Amino acid sequence: MEYKDYYKILGVERSAEEADIKKAYRKLAAKHHPDKPTGDETKFKEINEAYEVLGDKEKRQMYDQLGPNYHNGQNFQPPPGYEEMFGGFGGFGGAQGGAGASGFSDFFDSLFGGGFQQQGGFGGGHQTYQQKGEDQSVKVLVSLEEAVHGVEKSLTIQMPMPTRQGGFSHQPKSLKVRIPAGVKQGSRIRLTGQGMPGYGGGPNGDLFLEVDLQNHPLFKVDGDDVLLNLPLTPWEAALGTKVEVPTLKGKVSMNIPAGTQSGAKLRIKGRGLGKADKAGNQYVLIQIHTPPAESDEAKAFYEKMAETLPFNPRHHF
Structure with missing residues (x-):
């Protein structure tokens, strides 16, 4: 043989x-x-x-x-x-x-x-x-809001096409595609028959869109979960309060327990990425912001606090 x-x-x-x-x-x-x-x-x-x-x-x-x-x-x-x-x-x-x-x-x-x-x-x-054409894969940039709610996008991609000289040239191809709600980083969307043409009358290959989530000014992504830093004043953290917290699915009212410390992590269930029945969560990370002592009155206030509320956060050192 x-x-x-x-x-x-x-x-x-x-x-x-x-x-x-x-x-x-x-x-x-x-x-x-x-x-x-x-x-x-x-x-x-x-x-x-x-x-x-x-x-x-x-x-x-x-x-x-x-x-x-x-x-x-x-x-x-x-x-x-x-x-x-x-x-x-x-x-x-x-x-x-x-x-x-x-x-x-x-x-x-x-x-x-x-x-x-x-x-x-x-x-x-x-x-x-006859041979099926090659599959192609391209990345598509999707905002977090679009990932949660879904969106229709108009895309122009550069598709490699065979030339009569035996090589390849990149030609623009315009498409309207539906990004379904619930996609996550790396999700792949298959467009049947939108890839490279087949040989000898064979079927076209497929085009795969790979979701690349866009950076957001407020939220960060951790797998299926969404993270949000929530600034609080010292008195809000000490006394407790109720604040409106933004999520990708609208604002929610959240109770902040009295005595909440900076770095605490609070959960809002089901407000992350993914399909509705399997969506991740949103986690709120508490950050206590101290007002600057830029006036004599503010300095006097802080001095009074030091006298009235003696507190040493480094006592365990």
């Missing part, structure tokens, strides 16, 4: 990262597609077979486990126990010469038992190879 060096076919090192493999595949596939003047049907099929394996984490791992025998070329033999280990993927005895019924080589079919979709076209028995 002829061994196929998929790394050599794509022109990448065996240690290549996933992004480098994808980049090499795109360039070669665009150059050798049969529908193009520079196309080479045999080469195109070979390129797609290589990417079918190296572009898939599990298949690549299995392929790499062929071990040191990969350099044996035409005399390739799988390592002992390989067929028993991966027999569910077709074994090594099912294909004899030529391309398998799937359109891939007998080497691929015997390893994976897979198939590459073919459809007739152009008459005279010519085969048009």
Whole structure:
């Protein structure tokens, strides 16, 4: 059985990262597609077979486990126990010469038992190879209010499109998308068919929007929870009070217990991020602000306090 060096076919090192493999595949596939003047049907099929394996984490791992025998070329033999280990993927005895019924080589079919979709076209028995377009991922900036309530956004993204010269150029693409209520940092929204065009009439890839939450002047995000610093005067903290506290879902009235200390953490349940039934909480962090002693009267007042309320917060030092 002829061994196929998929790394050599794509022109990448065996240690290549996933992004480098994808980049090499795109360039070669665009150059050798049969529908193009520079196309080479045999080469195109070979390129797609290589990417079918190296572009898939599990298949690549299995392929790499062929071990040191990969350099044996035409005399390739799988390592002992390989067929028993991966027999569910077709074994090594099912294909004899030529391309398998799937359109891939007998080497691929015997390893994976897979198939590459073919459809007739152009008459005279010519085969048009169809492949789904590449998925794309872009980040979309979303405010905290939009994340909580949902919003419709108009976006213009730069989409890589294949050129007739075999390369890629970035072209603007305008979209109207609905950001659902309850999204969080890193949430992914799938837009089916909005990715790169397929080859040979194959379906378009998908576009994934990755939510990137915008910084807010009042709130900070901690997972599903929202944090708010709440300034209080010394007398409000000492005597207790009721204050209006802003949240992403409107203001709420909060009781501040008498004797509240700076750094205390109070909870408002269900006012964080996420879907309504599983939303996080808002935590209010108390910060006691002391008025400045900028006048003689203010200084006298503080001196009177020191005399009337002797208090040493460092007594435990």
